[in-house]
Amino acid sequence: MSKKILVWFRNDLRLHDNEMLVEAIAKSDSILPVYILDRRSFGETKYGTLKTGNIRAQFILESVLGLRSSLKQIGGNLLIAEGNPEDIIPQLAQEYEITEVYHHREVAREETHVSTLVENALWKLRINLKHFIGHTLYNKEDLPFPIKDIPDAFNQFKKKIERDSMIKPCFAAPDRINVAEVIDWGVLSSLEELNLLPQQKDQRADFEFVGGEAEGLAHLQKVIAAMQQAATTKNLILASKLSAWLAMGSLSPRKVYWEIKKMEGVPNTKAMFNHILLGLLWRDYFRFMFKKYGNTFFSPDGFGSQGLIDVVNEQDNFNKWKNAQTGFAVVDAVMTELNQTGFISNIARQTAALYLINNLEVSWVFGAAYFEEKLIDYNPASNWGNWANVAGVGNDQKSKSVFDLDKNIKNLDPKGNYSLTWAS
């Protein structure tokens, strides 16, 4: 019997640096690349927010179609289905006589739960689900400590990992692929079919996020060009805006690292290099912390012991914050920017979060749920991990005291005109 591997794409929508794909091609006669649109990711949360808002939904659809077109360019295609992976993957496995299923391991509870359901269903068919690691800069296997011993303090984590670990080279993108014979490769739902409306463009938005590997790689080259320009003009632009492509896996963190590393030695580029690298380390840190502690990050208590305090007007205050009607100009401007574009800078995120938690006395979990709906770059570990940190209930006790709303506002809006420019 010929060996056919089903490659289940999730948040890893790329050909470059994709070990799962490289291995599937090497170890099979043909592969079946599959993406499943799981409607549960578009439902409502217990906080009255959507799991995925219109801006990220659009980006996801573009990213999936981007992967299909990347696969077509090397002689393949992407089978697109809609429903529950735990139902569809076993069906496809039987229909196409699949011998093994490959996927990337996730860390947050809903995603890992779906993996377990798929694994159990495949097990009944005596088919193995093989897990790959491909979302981080450093591989779990290459860490100088087991997951349970990863330092909770970010600074220690960074110091040790930089001293004792190495960043692997990227896997080359395949240039040819042999896919299973499929009669109907399926169509992807539109935004409207997901009951979402397209976002109207706001004139203040000076940046357009378009999903897909090709767009992500092109944006990475723009970041490098900006680094080169900064080398001569000394006009540093620190926010790379790479996060949305990283979140969908259309860009691999290793690819980002090795590309920006090519700038090493070019004068005046070190600050930007260090800034992006620091961001990628934070990203790894939260992922590994999710692996270490799992669901604790989703609990209102987090790693604290204060318990949920019942606050009068919590829902009213939450609504004002969401709708940019707090009366506090910078926060309202930041929330308008988030609502209109799906992206705000790190400092703007911290500012909005601090104001919600400290000034409006709303539990941070409501804010995290709202960011989950709105952010174009949402990923569970970075979002819930950062929110828990800002709320002071994260696992890194040292980070409790570093957040300061007044200082943030001075940095974010030194001229008091943020609402006009969104200069993030």
Ligand SMILES: Cc1cc2nc3c(=O)[nH]c(=O)nc-3n(C[C@H](O)[C@H](O)[C@H](O)COP(=O)(O)OP(=O)(O)OC[C@H]3O[C@@H](n4cnc5c(N)ncnc54)[C@H](O)[C@@H]3O)c2cc1C
């Ligand atoms: C309350 C709150 C919620 C957040 N939610 C998310 C989220 O859902 N998804 C997300 O990707 N980031 C999240 N962040 C982290 C950070 O704000 C964004 O990653 C960053 O602003 C994206 O912009 P950039 O691509 O220009 O980042 P850069 O500053 O250019 O950094 C390069 C990359 O490093 C990563 N990164 C940078 N800072 C962080 C950080 N603090 N934590 C984790 N990763 C980081 C991102 O992938 C980013 O693209 C959150 C931060 C806060 C304070």
